[in-house]
Amino acid sequence: MKSNVKEIYKIKTAEKDTLLKWYYLLKLGRSLDDRAPNYLKQAIGWSYHAPAAGHDAIQLAIGQNFDRSKDHLFPYYRDLQTCVSAGMTAEEIIYNGISKDADVAGGGRHMSNHFAKPAWNIHNVSSCTGNHTLHATGIARAIKNYKSKGVAISSQGESSVSEGYVYEAINGASNEQLPVVFVFQDNGYGISVPKKDQTANRKVAHNFEGLKNLRILYCNGKDVFDSMNTMAEAVKWAAEEQKPVIVHANCVRIHSHSNSDRHELYRDKAELNYVQEYDPIAKFRRMLIRYERATEEELNGIDEEVKAEVKKAHKAGLAAAQPAPESIYDFVYAPAYVPQKYPDGLHNEQGDPKKLIEALNSTLKEEFRRNPDTYIWGQDMANKDKGGIFNVSKGMQQEFGHQRVFNAPIAEDYIMGTANGMSRFNKDIRIVVEGAEFADYFWPAMEQFVETTHEYWRTKGQYSPNITVRLASGGYIGGGLYHSQNIEGALTTFPGVRVVYPSYADDAAGLLRTAIRSEGMTLFLEPKALYNSPKAATPIPEEFEVPYGKARTRREGTDLTIVTYGNTTHMCVEAADALYKEGKGNIEVIDLRSLIPLDKESILESIKKTSKLMVVHEDKVFSGFGGEVAATIAEVGFQYLDAPIKRIGSTFTPVGFNRILEAATLPNTQKIKDAAVELLAY
Template sequence: MVNTETIPGACTLSREEKVGLLRTIYASRRIDDREITGKRQNKVYFQINGAGHEAFQAAAALCFRPGQDWFFLYYRDRALAHALGVSARDMFLGSVGSGLDPATGGRMMPGHWSDDRLNIFSTSSPTGTQFLQAVGAAEAILRAEREGLSARLGMTEGEVVLVTTGDGTVSEGEFWEAVNNAVNLKAPVVFLVEDNGYAISVPTEVQYPGANVAALLKGWEPHGLLVLDDVDGCDPVASHEAVQKAVAHARARRGPALVRGRVVRPYSHSLSDDEQLYKTPAQRAEEARRDPIVTWPARLLEAGDLTPSEWETLRAEVDQEVDAAWQEAEQAPPPESGSSFRHLYSETVDPTGPAFDTEDRTPDQTNAAKTMLDLINATLKQEMAENPLILAFGEDVADASRPEILEVVKGKGGVFKATHGLQRQFGENRVFNSPLAEATIVGRAIGLAARGFKPVVEIQFFDYIWPAMQQIRDELANIRWRSDNHFKAPVVLRVPIGGYLMGGAVYHSQCGESTFTHIPGLRVVYPSRAVDAAGLLRTAIRCDDPVLFLEPKHLYRQTHNKGNDPGPGYMIPFGKARLAREGTDLSVITYGSTVHRAVQAARQAEAEGLSVEILDLRTLSPYDWEAVARTVRKTRRVLVAHEDTLQWGYGAELAARIADELFFELDAPVKRLAAKDTWVAYHPSLEDEILPQPSDFLEAYRALARI
């Protein structure tokens, strides 16, 4: 059980601090009101307010160190962001969507706080995604301290992380994953729950039992979680005392803390909402009675901390500042035309460029040929030896979660053994197991990457990547873009993919790469040979963008794609295809496990007098359009093939572009070959029917040649 008696409380607030709190509360409300007016004037395109939450937030801000501690906020945190240092001008630049908006460059709705100078990490709209990222950022503090990397990563002594949320968002599964991880790690993170009783129109009692998330978490206290419940979030003094205790707990490295403050929401959820439709007049009157914009100045006046003339002067000063900031923002220019294409990817590290192309170097032929799995393992070891910031984790990734037993066991190192031996070589602080929770793996990786580490994580099977989809699509891929290049998360996601397993069935055989190649900002890699896997993995690790590294598990231990270890300097640039086989009569464009099947069929076709050229794309986003165009112009007949289902598959985009841009180079329609539009079955005979086989390729070659 956590002993709160030994935790320092809040310092007594000075008169200046109390008046400063009032200034923040009043300024935040005036900024909200000015934005609401701007929305009604059609000068602001969206508005969501922080009214009623200001006292809790302003008091909390006094407990943290902007620019040293880190902050993962949510859209109601106007007063908190303002107290930390985000000016009214900067907020208004966001509300009008100006290109001068320092948070997002006009790319995000207002209320999505972001400031790299203050360590306010880029806020997004999906509720709850910030929790795991905050835990990852706090985890980074601990891992840096253990490895002596704090100075290298620009960390200061005693750093903590704050993550905030409304009461409704703690219904999200990622909240519970985050608390679970924070407690297990003893991460120095403070969860601030701003409980206004409603998630838009849904009351808290519909969200979870008892309408009090803090009460549900009391059972976690013996494991290091400090829970401070039923704090009057409309009272800055009570709020400050509670948050100060939580921060002291985290700074002392005793573990995470959670503070639940009861606040009000006297305005509707947003200007798209009308609370009169679901709140009674009595409820609204009670919220108005507790509103800190009314209660706090009254308390200061009554206590003699503020005179009526001082209060009048304060209001006039803030009004003047807010009005001047609005006038400046009104005149600010919109984003430049075409600027939406900036910062999709790193503009300083180009993984498609010549610096990443060492493929032509002569490989060391003295070492024995190795499988794809062996070379992935070797590459991870080589890169981790060179870069102490690389972390490898996921489900079953470590050799053993209890390192002491490695003296008597061989160790796991991944279900396919891709990470075997990494923990023995680099230690449990750099190679470790995660809970069985895919969103946890990606969310924590984002937070770790934001703090300067290089996470190379594993999702055990592509079939189970979907719980992490929101963290991948709505977070990982767009952090650089949405923050206007102020933040980044260059995570590598290693994911075994595909079938041809003889018994893999529905949940261990699926593809679906086109879902991810559709995401701007995400690099997608799909090798077919051992040596390509090594070169592309090294590029993925050394580049500065998030990468989905898809590993065809059918090819892990095949002998036909073995290769010599090319060594620690070997890289293949993204967007560079490989000519797997030269030919003159028709071209096959493919990747992954279907490359070898295409080659097998081409050998049979050659006996029939048909010369087939095969292009292995190797990377799917970006892909090598020049190589595609070259082979199409050469043979004038083309087959696009892949292991995934035919409809809506990756090949459809290639076929469409070839038909669009190379129509007059073709002597026949573009054809496609892919899996049947059904699930992969368990019995090998059915799997063979469903997935493309060499015989299917051969028949496709014959049919295309006849046209």
């Protein structure tokens, strides 16, 4: 049902200067949009271009209702006109299109037609269509928490609404009552897939009509005034009511989906003629003349002004510098916190030992007291006396309140995606999330995890997601599938995230403190079998810190180096002690603590002494992280080795639930001991 929005703008009463400004913006956007394919034909760039033609009216309205002093805009790849309307210049559009270093979105690091200006709160959005709805929801949470004026505006095509994380975002915004405007630009197609193949409802916004706290507005996205009135009403309502709004705008797609698509293969001539007739700019021009709001001469003058501006921008674009090849190494990782009190992550504390779970809980509380802009959420995080499935966050909501410590829906993508969004609001914000109750359940969040790993690089250092992702990892608990897997072998393949895996309580505290205080994202893997284990308990100095990329020698030795981390660290020490007592060798055990960055220097120094290396971890041997350690050392330290590098870990099978099956799969002290004897005898 069409919403009864208040008509603010009417052609008969609108100020002439406003109408002419709108016409100028529409012509500028269309001129740039029409020019884009020529760059590809001339091999200059703009190798991806999704035309905005046919979406002009709703995009003009989005941009005109965006206030960069307080709002946050998340445009999608077809939003050229939106960004022009929001104030981006012709030069900035062309710099992005032909991927020049001057591109304000990210210096040519991101795909063309992904326009952004982070300095103006026009956010750099990924190619993963629709995923920015979660980011908009996250930043809307911050807007509400900090009682800031403004709203988040998320724009997308109607077909991308089919993505599950879009539903998660809108459901979450409805549940949390957040000031976010979701704009669906409905042109009837997802590339070549017609709307009827996407959803049973003719209008995809109908799918959300049952959600509480959500308002839905429908408009003619081809009409400037209907679009302008609807967007104005949506932004005003979201800001005043602090609740989400969907704006469903009917548009037409005049051209192909992109320059790699041929729409004549799936659209007939009648349809192609129809969409041309409904050109929003042509309609707006006719209205201006018909209602005597402008003359032909005035509009022709604007056309010439736009032509000159685009020509000037074109020359600037061609003259602009290309990104330097060596710049690929810049902004991969945001600045890490550098420990001052414990620069090597070592201590001589002799106090009472604390369990690993106590170390995590107390460190979280200490960091929350230190920085009032620290937040934590996840599943089962806070309900009466419970604090996480393992009680790591026990007592935190009682001390720090519901705004800073709260439960998330069972939607791992939502947990990760809103962390990405909320951290954009303020550089002081630090977010800790339990990405899933068990590491094995993290896979639904992988799209958002991958997205977040390259935010800092993609924006050329303009945005750093300051997030610590906690995951209870590993087996030895009789958990079986989805409760006993190690996933670091997969997650360490992505540049842009630091990965740590402590084995003892003091290192858990020190690494967590460093992770929370650092900029950028850290994956914090916790060996859950050691949460309450006495062998992982240690004394912990006050404000203990452990730097990234600094391993710890757990046992000195001369005959063999074992590199390990997590649960298997204790088994390696046990095996080494047993073999020493049996007179079979003196083994050095190195606990990596940090997987990325990797302390290869400590490993090299050890093998210079021992001449032999064994890598042990709980994860599968095949494609496990140990393979990277072995390959790295083989490349840079081969001359120091007197034997092949040996790897010990899980079998290349899932982990069974029955304890007999689990024991057959996972490494243990005896398996490590047997392998060490074999390597010592080489």
